[in-house]
Amino acid sequence: MRIKPFEYHAASDLREAVQMLSEEGADARALAGGTDLVLAMKHKAVLPKKVVSLHRITEMAAINTEGDEIKIGALATHSELAAHLELQKVVPILCQAVSLIGSWQIRNSATIGGNLAHASPAADSAAPLLALDATLVTTSPSGDENIPLASFFSGPGATILHPGQIIKEIIILRPQGRSSGRYLKLMRKRAVDLSQAGVAFQAELDPAGEKLAKVAIGLGGMAPTPIRAPEAEGMLEGLSCAEALKKIPSVARAVVAATSPIDDIRASAAYRKLVAEAFFKQAAQEVLTSLTAG
Amino acid sequence: MPKIQIVGRSYPQIDGMEKATGRTRFASDIKLAGMLHARVLRSPYPHARILNIDTSRAKALPGVKAVVTYADTPGIKFGPRSDDWTIFADDKVRFCGDEVAAVAAVDEDTAEEALELIRVEYEELPFVESPLEALKPGAPLVHEDHPGNVAAEFKVEAGDVDRALANSHVVCEESFYTNQTYQAYLEPMGAVADVDLAGRITLYAGNQIPSMIRVPYAKALGLTLDQVRVVLPDYGGGFGAKMETNTHLVAMLLAQKTGRPVRHFNTRHDDFIAGNPRVPMYIDIKLGADKEGVITGKEVKVIGDAGARIVYSQIIVATACYRVDSLYRFKNVRAKGITAYTNTVPTSCFRGFGNTQATFVLESAMDILAHKLGMDPAEMRVKNSIGPDSVSVHGWKINSCGLKECVEEATKMSGWAEKKAKKRPLKGIGLSCCNHVSGNRAFAREFDGGAGIVRIGRDGRISVYHGESDMGQGQKTVYAQIAAETLGVPLDWVSVMQVDTDISPWGFGSFATRGTLMGGNGVLAASKDAFIKLAQVAADMMESNVDDVVCEGGRFYVKGSPDKSLDFKEVALNATDSNHGSPVMGTGFYDPPTVLPDPKTKQGNISPAYPFGCQIAEVEVDPTTGKVTVTNFVAAHDVGRAINPMALEGQIQGGVAQGLGWTLMENMVTNKGKVANANFLDYLIPTALDMPPVEPKLIEPYEPNGPYGAKGIGEPAINPTMSAITNAIYDATGVRITELPVSPEKLLAEMEKLKGSHEG
């Protein structure tokens, strides 16, 4: 499979990048790690006239964990994120999830911005970032705009980004109380497989360390876009871990009720639901137990 | 005689460093001056009449040098073992991926662009996807001249099966299905073809049968055999698939049309949809045993899916019918095989050649019987095991046979007895045996030996010529070891030459686990011939008798006085000089004690030697997802005397990996006549992380017909893997797997059913 000829630019800064992208409108594409885009071009699924590489904009790859706002540059690779010591401490759920993406080679070039912008319903970074209430900082010629990740995806492979608008960074608020998270991914083999179901469970205790101040459940591959399960979350918020542990089976059913997976060659909808339920139970069990032990 | 020094020792592949450092030029790296690039337009429909093909716009595209369709071919029907091939689809396309037209252009981009400009009008026809459907009355016909879509039938019978089964203490009656899998070699199929002014074609193609492939190709192009020369570059794997393919013929035809070299390689997608995947089979078995666990009789019915044309599927189905009958002391067997055409990708050889499918079935049935009898499955295998110096039910002469030793070693290594005794929930252990051939006379019909040429130059360099095919399995190294051992020189004095059909002996090639035995015996015979010739010169120089001369470590000496020796290279120089430049040339061949089986009774020894094996798998099943993890694996194989233990262990580990992939994930899915997963995203093959430790064990009885006592390993390495794993799954869950692959979803559902039936 060959790639159709296209015009290529390596933008030297963010402004130039968005300028070039907006000039060409829908016919232009930003290039990060290329692990989705190049494949799509080979399959003629997208035929951009112009490709603007972001790789020279090095500040877009920065990871800043100093303040209360953890800032992750859109160009940070999955390898960098998975190995980041501070992220492992504060938001281990994200490190777990991205360390399961593809293979070493893929993780070394694929970026988190690309993972979100490609908007696969099964994108592995999406479920944990949704559970972490991430916000995207986007840039376009008309300026910066903050978009909550929860309102970013508009369908399989679709986002609300308009031509010329790119993700600059991802902001996660540092958890205030003690927190813990777990991401479980259903794969058909141990590496190099897309998620058939991804379950992210993130919980945070109140300052007193007694009650669950925040519970977030992110789901990948279970609906046309990555989703949260707000009703299920509500069943656990305000409870103590001991109380929450007892409610896991009924919450698990509410989690499944929030989903609408598809039947395809990778898995049937019924199987996805079955496993999502089991994964939720396992993740919740582990997280709540670790918060109890704390 | 000096003692054996080079044979039996582990050497890294002699071309391993070149490959590991990226220096090897593989088939797809070949670039010839003026070379054009070809692309094929393939059918988007499983079955359709071609009403019209308009290539005018493609021809007009700048950079396009030729566009060809069926109308540009000689229109001769041909095929490796049939006459159902044409180079391009004639009046209709018969599967999604069937060749319709091809373009040669200055580069691949232009060729691909030109494909989009070819207009084909089709009239879609009803199609058949499954061989069971294809055999039903009224099914659409894939080939009008094959009523009922029957491509071939095979029958074999010995003893009195009905009586044997009627008098059995236990009978297992079960239906199995083995699915379609893809060989997943690193380098897709392809070739570069070059034509000289006389019209003689040189084909540079990575393929397993460089000599044989010329026969149907010459026929297809209306040429004589001498007008097709094949040169065999290094290439990236084959596992059975790389035999005849229209992919090569497209390059040859376009080279003829343009007078320029033409390169044509499948894209990975094309290789999936129009390669030579494994023959799917429906196999029904009845297997009986007496109270003591001695097998009484066996009946099988096989329905195999040829796809839209025959490559070798009918011989593969025949193999599934009866090869496995030489694993145990069968007396009463009957089999019927039907090979059916369908509108799907033509299927063919894949490591195991039907015996993998049959072994999965027989060894599952053996496990079922052992459980019915309350007998240790290992003990039941040993009890029925065929022995050395015996003749099987089909007249196969087994010389060496280490099957019992394989079972004993494998059970010891895996801690079989303890693990069987201590049942742990969701953990299981399973065992399976296998047999195979080292060459298959029923396949290579004219003769089935091997030949070699050994040239010793004035500089003492030794060049070995053979006609087989090293696709990465290590054949070159084995041949170099045999030649070095026989000549008494260090291994690195020997070069194993590229197969070039203008120079090399006619070899049948690499299939049927025949390379080491057949080709190795050919190289051995040629090495002996070269040795005698050179030893004669050494004897003259040392004023001794040729029978008393030996060579060791590159020095000739007279037996008994190793301190007075002559340099091999000095002797080679002397030999060439006294012959005015003519090198020492040794030639030789091996004539195996095999016969073509009787067409009616199928009696007759088809191979000079038979390898055996026993594999044991341990699994763990995840009760929430149904996922199976193979946690440990041992594989004991009777390989005859090992020539290169390291290479054998690699073959065993590779075979197990391929078998594990097949059992747990590999599956070509056809949906509405189209391969739905023609890519490595959804055609899953195991990664290193999916592999358990695989502990190989070599059992080495001396095989009198093998070079230095050796037999083959290629195919036996995978034959027992599937049933070893599925028998372990049974041990872990109580679920009997009768269909491959074992998807977690399916296993989970079966486990639920069992639970329900226990509770209910």
Ligand SMILES: Cc1cc2nc3c(=O)[nH]c(=O)nc-3n(C[C@H](O)[C@H](O)[C@H](O)COP(=O)(O)OP(=O)(O)OC[C@H]3O[C@@H](n4cnc5c(N)ncnc54)[C@H](O)[C@@H]3O)c2cc1C
């Ligand atoms: C073998 C293989 C295995 C894979 N396995 C997984 C897996 O397990 N899990 C998983 O989730 N994914 C997987 N993927 C998909 C892919 O690797 C990831 O989605 C990856 O994160 C994409 O990032 P990238 O930098 O390569 O994006 P690119 O391919 O460069 O871009 C992807 C899309 O996003 C756009 N884009 C890129 N950066 C930005 C930005 N900053 N702002 C706006 N738009 C942008 C591009 O224009 C393009 O449309 C796999 C891919 C392959 C080839």
